[in-house]
């Protein structure tokens with residue numbers, strides 16, 4: 392009945408799905424720009440991965456998720472991410488957390504997009520999801536800054552760990568929507584490690600192809 396009223400669509404190209412398909416249509420399953428492996432390391436991050444490269448239909452899909460109110464995309468992203476991560480070291484993490492947006496941005500948008508993916512992924516992997524980071528300083532969007540060094544400076548000291556007792560000695564899986572230069576994720580990982588975490592893994596929905 393639910394399927395009749397709200398026929399599921401492909402999370403990338405928006406085509407209606409057949410009964411055999413979930414989250415992605417056949418064509419996107421074959422042709423989506425699947426992220427292979429990171430070319431570069433992100434400082435303070437032990438290991439990282441993403442589902443797709445941030446381009447074409449992936450870009451449109453994430454844009455709708457972030458700015459167009461498509462919260463339900465989080466379920467599809469996390470199911471696909473869950474499948475990708477289930478046999479990786481990320482699946483052994485003690486907690487899942489996410490790169491938070493500032494209060495101001497959250498208030499404007501109505502939700503913290505990475506937290507939706509983190510909570511949904513928590514169910515997929517059976518790892519508890521906790522808010523372990525807080526954004527303490529509103530920063531101009533990273534997307535408007537090109538140089539890597541300037542992006543790092545923009546987020547320097549922008550995050551605080553929320554629960555030092557919980558973090559101590561733990562492995563954390565950090566979730567973000569898009570990894571571009573990794574500056575934001577790196578700052579978050581540094582904050583978690585400084586607060587006592589043992590190691591930080593990172594998983595994103597998408598990553599820039601030039602990583």
Ligand SMILES: [Zn+2]
Nearest residue numbers: 401404416419
């Ligand atoms: Zn599709």
